[in-house]
Amino acid sequence: MNFAVPNIAPAVPEIFILVMACAILILDLFLNDSNRHVGYFLTLATLVGAAVVTVRSFHHTAVYTFNHMFVADMLSDVLNLAIYGLTFFVLVYSRRYLRERGMFRGEYFVLALFGVVGMMIMTSAAHFLTLYLGLELLSLSQYALVAFQRDSSRATEAAMKYFVLGALASGMLLYGMSMLYGVTGSLDIGLVRQKIEAISSGNVVLIFGLVFIVVGLAFKLGAVPFHMWIPDVYEGAPTAVTLYVGTMPKLAAFAMIIRLLVGGLQGLSANWQEMFLIMAVLSMALGNVAAIAQTNIKRMLAYSTISHMGFFLLGIVSAGPAGYGAAMFYMLVYTTMSLGGFGMVILLSRAGFEAERLDDFKGLNQRSPWHAFIMLLLMFSMAGVPPTAGFFAKLLVFQAIVNAGYVWLAAVGVLLSVVGAFYYLRVVKLMYFDAPVDSSPIKVDADLQLMMGINGLAMIAVTPWVGALVNLCSQAIRSIS
């Protein structure tokens, strides 16, 4: 028997956050309502601490541990850093919102941190089971978060839908993995890859397994036709939770795609490429068209998410390192935009009032030019208008797809992005050209104000450094192969 102690160094950030999450959970028992903020600040400190650890132990080459089940490489480090940063923003954005709705409790922070650990495990998975473990840790935290507002029937309904469909998708994924295990006899992603390359193409069980895996992935991403949960969950969940659900988990889903499909099933790329191609076109079309009809901004942003997943998938469809790098950049930009979009909904909400109708944005420029400008940047970025980050994200995926020989797909994509521009413009129109319906002053705390400013300006300030970011993404992608 070999009882060698595994090298835990690559997993220190995960362990650190897990320990802190447990500590906060226990600490919270001894806190009363007047000093709940201790848990809040500890959570923020945990994220900063984890970021410091990750930066200090940055992995330029892959390090495997836990019997080759866990890997720390550049991809996982970069994504983890993005996840810490986004979570930090999410918590700061949510602080007042949670407090005003009686949700400012230790459990919220603990669930958020558990979710972060889940995502980190997903970004570092080198084994099907690790991946599944991370995914479930994230998903269960998210189900609970959506249902956090116990008395809200809307939130409970959303949580129920999310749970049932999510569990189904997890089941699909697991079933697909079991088929792959049946064919290859291994759950180790690296070994599966070698086995598949040795097997001649056209193995039916393999293709079957792949289909189930792709379904599971598409559900987590929210690509059409597995998108049904997105609008309901985004709308029903408390906005602070929507903010959480709509941002970081997308990065984790990206990691899952890269680890599973690119890392493990590259040999079947011709097959999954086709499936994603169809889903990409459907997502871009349905997301953009359905968003036009929405009057609720959370629902509109939900459909916008679906369309963005379509654009993101273009990068995956092109099936090459440049395409994956472009997809990664797209996801990073998208999560930042989504963070800002939902953050603005939170910013305009106040006790007893949810600013979730589009009409609540009317005349924002007269009420607060600064916030209107931030939202304008976010909207133009989502629409993909230069010189915002959203444009470069779209440009790079289109470039990848043209490179892969799909000029027609790029043409479809750009035309659908014009359709999308319409509803983003409508938000700008409401803010700038219409008279306000709600003239109550906007009270914003300094921390939210500052973070929101950074978030919005990042959309345009990043322009000169797009090159460096793209480089980082392509290096991260290269680090896995």
Next chain:
Amino acid sequence: MYSAHALSLAIWLPILGGVAVLFTGGDTNAHWARRLSLLIALAAFAATVPLYTGFDQHTAAMQFVENYSWIPAFNIDYHIGIDGISLPLILLTSFTTVIVVIAGWVVIQTRVSQYMAAFLIMEGLMIGVFASMDAILFYVFWEAMLIPMFVIIGIWGGPNRVYATVKFFLYTLLGSVVMLVALLFLYFKGGNSFDIQSFYTLKLSMSEQILIFFAFLLAFAVKVPMWPVHTWLPDAHVEAPTGGSVVLAAIMLKMGAYGFLRFSLPILPDASHELAWLMITLSLVAIVYISLVALVQEDMKKLIAYSSIAHMGFVTLGFFIFNAQGMEGGLIEMVSHGFVSGALFLCVGVLYDRMHSRQIRDYGGVANRMPVFATFMMLFVMANVGLPGTSGFVGEFLVILGSFQVNGWYAFAAATILVTGAAYTLWLYKRVIFGNVVNDRVAALHDVGVREFSFLALLAVAVLAMGLWPSPFLDVMHVSVNHLLVQAATSKL
């Protein structure tokens, strides 16, 4: 010696200046916003002057070149430079912005800092379009420019402004995105480079050229605008504030035409020749048919908007007859039309500020109350008609001359504008300015003040200078135009 960053300065000074103007805050500081904007606009104009004085007229090579790597992973560079084709347009842009700032001085009373900032930022972006040597950089400037214009029409526009501005934005966006796909295609065709000049030497088959030509055509034709994708322009012009109309007519329309010169002709010479019949037909339709449409307009701004479409038809006609007269005529017409249409929109603005009406029937006998104004407007109207001695004459004459060499009928159709153009412009002038004072509101009009006099006088000088002594403009573009003609005549099959 001139600074190595003269061109970057011309682009970024107004953009950063515009951002600075935003920081003057609300309308309580409006007077500071105005003064600062004028200062920045003048400085930005001054920054473009060295581009002219330091320009070498004897070479077609790009000058004032700056090249920095921007997104190395995809070979996208910050690569700028100018030649004799872009230089006059850059000067036109910085000149027009000064005029627009002065013109908005009193008229704009709400959100002044945002208004001024939008125009200054737009100036920098437009200069960027004319200076870009990298296709993606070009596209970034080209699209980014839509944002300030969208806001300008939407906030300070007329009653139907939201419809007009959304139409404007979506129309132009739709045109441009297809161009983006074409640029990406060229990137992979041409060995992974977005350098526009590297596209020039790229071998392309006829079918590829034709597809790309149509992709470009959609983008540029919407911007010019050419018949039948011109319908956004009258709406946008009518609803835009005066300054917005001036920039739209004087500069934005020129970008489409510039695109033909920078992209379509040299990259796709064979397709350009193959499809010249189409371009000439569309141009002639614009000249003949749109002139007739202009004749029946009752709204002054709409009339000038249609007149712009007709004149831009002249420009595109000049480009696609492939000779030096035509091309130089088209270029001169672009600059001249920039001055003239800008001036005419300002004239309408002067009247509108007093009467709050653009309907021709509300006016009559204005000359009795505003003699100085009437004199200026007379000059601009004559320039629009193409009277010898004004800038309008040089361009139109050269284009007609050039088209005669190709086909007498082209020249005949094009020359009808001399009749219809005179008809609609002079008839407009007659109805508005001459006759008896028609109502009490006209009777209460007062003549132009110092501010209005100053910008009208500046434009009048420009119009006359270009008409009487065009060689400073022609000399600058001469070598570049000949170089372009050679490129357009070299088959790439």
